[in-house]
Amino acid sequence: MYQIAAGQAGAGPELRQEAAGSLAKPRDAEITVIGGGAVGAAAAYFLARGGYSDIQLLDARGLCEATSSQAAGMVGQARPTVERARLTMAAAELYRSFEVSTGYSMDYRECGAIRIALSAASVAELTQIAATAKVTGLPVEFLTDAQLRDLCPVLERTDGIKAALWSPTCGYLQPNSLVAAYASAARDLGVTIAPNAAVTGIGIGHGAVQAISTKEGKFATEQVIIAAGPWSAALAKLAGIELPIVPVLHEYFVTEPVPGWHADLPCLRIPEVQVYARGESGRVLCGGFENQGTSLDPRTVTVASPLPAAPDWDILAGFGASLGRFVPSLSEAGVSTTFQGWPTFIPDGRFLVGPVSAIRGLVLAAGCNAHGVSGSAGLAMHLLESLGPDPSPYVRSLSPDRYLPRTWSWEDAERQARAVYETYYPMPGVPA
Ligand SMILES: Cc1cc2nc3c(=O)[nH]c(=O)nc-3n(C[C@H](O)[C@H](O)[C@H](O)COP(=O)(O)OP(=O)(O)OC[C@H]3O[C@@H](n4cnc5c(N)ncnc54)[C@H](O)[C@@H]3O)c2cc1C
Numbered sequence: 001m002y003q004i005a006a007g008q009a010g011a012g013p014e015l016r017q018e019a020a021g022s023l024a025k026p027r028d029a030e031i032t033v034i035g036g037g038a039v040g041a042a043a044a045y046f047l048a049r050g051g052y053s054d055i056q057l058l059d060a061r062g063l064c065e066a067t068s069s070q071a072a073g074m075v076g077q078a079r080p081t082v083e084r085a086r087l088t089m090a091a092a093e094l095y096r097s098f099e100v101s102t103g104y105s106m107d108y109r110e111c112g113a114i115r116i117a118l119s120a121a122s123v124a125e126l127t128q129i130a131a132t133a134k135v136t137g138l139p140v141e142f143l144t145d146a147q148l149r150d151l152c153p154v155l156e157r158t159d160g161i162k163a164a165l166w167s168p169t170c171g172y173l174q175p176n177s178l179v180a181a182y183a184s185a186a187r188d189l190g191v192t193i194a195p196n197a198a199v200t201g202i203g204i205g206h207g208a209v210q211a212i213s214t215k216e217g218k219f220a221t222e223q224v225i226i227a228a229g230p231w232s233a234a235l236a237k238l239a240g241i242e243l244p245i246v247p248v249l250h251e252y253f254v255t256e257p258v259p260g261w262h263a264d265l266p267c268l269r270i271p272e273v274q275v276y277a278r279g280e281s282g283r284v285l286c287g288g289f290e291n292q293g294t295s296l297d298p299r300t301v302t303v304a305s306p307l308p309a310a311p312d313w314d315i316l317a318g319f320g321a322s323l324g325r326f327v328p329s330l331s332e333a334g335v336s337t338t339f340q341g342w343p344t345f346i347p348d349g350r351f352l353v354g355p356v357s358a359i360r361g362l363v364l365a366a367g368c369n370a371h372g373v374s375g376s377a378g379l380a381m382h383l384l385e386s387l388g389p390d391p392s393p394y395v396r397s398l399s400p401d402r403y404l405p406r407t408w409s410w411e412d413a414e415r416q417a418r419a420v421y422e423t424y425y426p427m428p429g430v431p432a
Contacts, residue, residue, distance in 0.1 A: 024192065024193055024194045024195065025194055025197070025216060026056065026058055026194050026197045026212070026214045026216050026217075026219050027056060027192065027194075027219055028219050028220040028221065029054050029055060029056040029192065029219070029221050030052075030053070030054035030055070030221065030222050030223060031047060031052060031054065031055040031056070031221070031222070031223045031224075031225065032055075032056050032058060032199075032212050032219075032221040032223070032224050032225070033047070033055065033056070033057045033058070033225040033227055033365075034058055034059075034199050034212075034224060034225065034226050034227060034228050034235055035058075035059060035226070035227035035228040035229060035231075035232075036057055036058070036059030036061075036062070036063040036064065036065075036179070036183065036193070036195065037059075037063075037064060037066055037067055037068035037179065037227070037229050037372070038064070038068040038071070038175060038178055038179055038182075038372050038373045038376040039068075039227040039229070039365050039366070039368060039372050039376055039379055039380070040057060040059070040225070040227035040228070040365070041057065041063065041064075041178075041179045041182035041183045041186065041376075042182050042376035042377055042379065042380035043225050043227050043365050043379075043380050043383055044057040044182070044183070044186040044191045044193075045182040045183075045185050045186040045189070045191075045380070046377075046380035046381065046383065046384050047225075047380075047383075047384065047387075048186050048189035048190060048191050049185075049189060050384045053190060055186075055190070055191045055192070056191065056192040056193075056194060056221075057183070057186065057191055057192070057193045057194070058194050058197040058198075058199055058212075058214065059194070059195050059196075059197065060196070060197065060198035060199070060231075060303075061195065061196070062195045062196070063179050063180065063183050063193070063195060064175060064176050064179035064180070066229055066230070066307075066341065067229045067230060067341040067342060067343055067372070068175045068176075068178075068179055068229075068372065068373060069175060069176065069341075070175075070309075070339040070340060070341035071175045071339075071341075071372075071373040072172065072252055072276070072278070072285055072287055072339070073172040073173045073174055073175050073178075073373055073374075074113075074171075074172045074267050074276060074278065074374060075088070075091070075092055075095065075108070075170060075171055075172055075173060075373075075374040076088065076113055076167075076170050076267070076269070076371075076374065077089050077092050077138055077167060077169065077170050078113065078115060078129050078132075078133055078138060078140055078165065078167040078170065079129065079132060080125065080128050080129050080132055081132065082132055082135050082136055083394060085132050085133065085135075085136045085138060086136050087375075087378040087381070087382075088374065088375070088378060089136060089137075089138055090377070090378065090381065091374065091375065091376070091377035091378045091381075092108070092169065092170070092171075094377045095108040095173055095178070095377065096108050096110065098181055098185070099181075102181065102184070102185040102188070103184075103185075104180065104181035104184045104185055105177060105181060106173045106174070106177050106178045106181045107173050107174040107177040107178075108171060108172075108173040109171045109172055109173065109263060109264065110168075110169055110170075110171040111170075111171045111172065111263070111264045111265060111266055111267065111278070111279075112151070112166060112167060112168040112169070112170055112171065112266040112267070113166075113167050113170035113171070113266050113267040113268070113269065114143070114148065114151065114152055114164050114165065114166050114167075114266045114267070114268055114269070115129070115164070115165045115167075115269045115270075115271070116161055116163075116164050116268065116269065116270045116271075117161070117162045117163040117164070117165075117271075117272070118160055118161065118162055118270070118272045118273070119162060119272060120162065122162065122163075122271060122272055123162050123163045125271075126142070126163050126165045129165060130142070130165060133167070138167060138169065139167065139168055139169060140165055140166060140167045141165075141166050142163055142164065142165055142166070143164040143165070143166050145158055145161070147166070148161070148164045151166065151266055152265065152266055152268065153260060154258075154260045154261055154265060154279075154327060155268075155326050155327065156326065156327050156328055156329060157325070157326050157327075157328065158326070160325075161326075166266070170266075170267060171267065172267055172278060173373070173374075175373050178373060178376065182376075197214050197215075197216065198214060198215065198303065198304075199212050199213065199214055199235065199238070199303070200213050200214060200215070200238075200303060201213030201218075201238055202224055202235070202238045202239040202362075203218065204239055204240060204359055204362075207358070207359060207360055208222075208359065208360035208361050209221060209222060209223060209224050209239070209359060209360065209361030209362050210222075212224060221361075222361050223361040223362075223363060224239070224361060224362055224363065225363045225364075225365050225383070226239075226362075226363070226364050226365065226366060227365040227366065228366070229342070229343075229344060229366070229368075229372070230245075230247035230296070230301060230307055230341075230342040230343075230344055231301060231303055231305070231307075232245045232344060232352075232364070232366035232367075233245040233246075233298035233299075233301060234298070234301050234302050234303045234305070235303060236362075236364070236400075238303065239356075239359060239362050240359075241356060241358070241359065241362070241400075241404060242403075242404075242406045243298075243352065243364065243366075243400055243403055243404070244298065244346060244347050244403055244408060244410070244413035244414075244417060245298055245344045245346065245352060245366050245367055246295050246296070246298055246344060246345050246346070246347075246413060246414050246417035246418065247295065247296040247298070247301065247307070247342035247343070247344050247345075248293045248294065248295045248296075248342065248343065248344070248345050248370075248417065248418055248421040249293065249294040249295070249309055249312075249340060249341075249342060250287070250289075250340065250341065250342075250343050250370060250421070251287060251309070251311060251312065251315065251316060251338060251339060251340035251341075252276075252285060252286060252287025252288070252316075252319065252338070252339055252340075253285075253286055253287070253311075253316045253319070253320070253335045253337065253338045253339075254280055254283050254284070254285050254286075254335070254336055254337045254338075254339070255283050255284040255286075255330070255333040255334060255335055255336060256283065256333055256334040256335070256336050257282045257283055258282070258283060258284050258329075258330070258333045260279075261279035261280070261282055261283055261284045262279050262282060263279050263280065263281055263282075264279070265278060265279035266278075269425070270322070270323070270326070271425035272425070273288075273322035273323075273325070274288045274289045274290070274291070274322065274424070274425050275287070275288035275319050275322040275323050276288060277323050283336065284323075284327075284330060284333060286319050286320060286323050286330075287319055287339075288318070288319040288322060289370075289421060289422065289423075289424040289425055290315050290318060290319075290422070291422055292422065293418045293421040293422050294312075295345075295414050295417065295418040295421075296342065297410060297414055298410070298413075298414070299410055307342055309340040309341050309342060310340070311338040311340055316335070316338060343368055343369070343370045343372060344366060344367050344368060344369070344372075344417075345367065345369050345370070345417035345418065345420045345421050346367035346369065346417060346420070347408070347412070347413045347416035347417050347420070348402075348416075348420075349369055349420040350367070350369070350397075350398055351366075351367050351368065351369070351375070351379055351382065351398045352364050352365075352366045352367035352398065352400050352403075353365055353366075353367075353379060353382045353383050353386055353395070353398040353399070353400075354382070354383065354386030354387075354391070354395065354396070354398060354399040354400065354401075355386060355387065355399070355400075356400050356401065356404065357399075357401050357404075358401075358404060358405075363383070363386075363387070364400045365379060365380070365383050369420060369421075369424075370421065370424060382395050382398060386398070386399070
């Protein structure tokens with residue numbers, strides 16, 4: 001079991017040590033998963049659990065040392081559409097029960113979540129979410145002002161709040177625990193986990209994947225799952241295809257200790273001012289989705305790009321000011337840490353999951369659109385279905401084929417993907 005605070009990089013000393021052992025080298029394997037973040041680790045586990053064998057998971061670094069290590073870990077199940085709500089509910093159930101079924105905890109904390117509406121339009125959205133929850137069986141309820149203050153006493157001001165929707169079974173998990181748990185359970189099912197194994201080439205012959213190259217040499221493989229987060233477009237390019245997987249900067253801060261912000265406080269989302277917050281071991285964790293995102297042109301990212309990310313203090317201060325409207329005392333809290341990274345966005349805001357028809361054995365598991373930690377189980381479930389005999393129309397619609405061959409422009413793709421980030425919370429620009 002690994003108990004690591006949010007954002008602390010690395011999947012735990014035990015697993016790292018084992019992974020560095022003699023078995024943990026790239027090898028010939030039927031299936032090669034590239035990327036040991038939340039998505040690659042989930043993919044490896046789900047494939048092994050789904051009956052696939054001879055799987056290796058390769059990472060250029062260690063496990064959970066890139067985007068996933070930075071995530072706030074929030075798992076929201078209250079969604080406007082039935083499909084998304086059912087998927088996140090299934091994922092949350094997996095996080096909740098993983099320790100019982102595998103022996104490895106994901107440190108899922110069911111503290112509940114409150115979504116706040118500041119306008120009539122936003123109230124309508126909460127009503128839609130509540131209607132969807134009724135269909136899917138997710139418990140939710142609208143709170144009175146007194147109930148809101150009772151559940152979330154850190155809210156010093158509630159004026160202007162038109163509605164608050166409470167979903168008691170939502171929560172958050174520790175991304176490092178999630179990745180370590182998936183990887184440990186995958187390893188128990190026979191998956192080889194090799195860190196420090198950067199894939200530098202994907203060999204294609206007769207229209208099919210044949211091999212991968214690493215510094216250790218070239219290894220035969222029949223299927224490659226690209227789950228390399230912000231490097232996914234660069235990996236796809238190694239296989240000769242272009243996909244609009246756009247990294248967009250995302251960040252949050254954690255304050256010094258602030259009274260009342262304990263770990264079981266509900267997660268807060270205030271879409272109109274585009275912020276989220278939760279307690280993190282007695283501190284305030286606060287992030288958001290700014291109106292003008294910063295993206296990378298995927299063509300400029302190579303498999304060797306380090307992709308550093310630095311805090312943008314103006315943006316972080318903006319998140320603080322938005323939350324500060326409801327928690328004025330926040331202005332007195334010092335910031336202890338910031339977290340930032342490059343989650344990927346797809347121009348249509350949907351996952352990019354499944355086989356590429358043009359190249360047998362080439363499969364994508366990317367485009368998490370900023371919910372790759374909470375969505376990792378759902379994405380992996382879709383991946384498994386996409387490889388089966390009869391994927392649903394919905395899963396087919398997530399196929400990378402929708403962008404192949406390239407008829408779109410890179411400039412439009414980057415702009416549209418960035419817009420998905422900027423409108424992550426619906427109704428941007430509605431006066432708060
Ligand atoms: C500040 C911040 C807050 C966030 N908060 C949340 C949240 O609350 N909830 C949520 O669900 N999501 C959140 N996200 C988004 C989430 O972190 C991502 O969607 C998720 O981590 C993506 O996981 P991944 O496995 O695809 O990518 P990564 O974690 O980046 O993993 C990709 C891996 O691929 C490896 N790799 C790259 N190239 C190669 C190669 N050539 N060979 C071998 N390996 C390679 C890398 O080393 C890396 O380990 C947040 C993101 C950020 C930055």
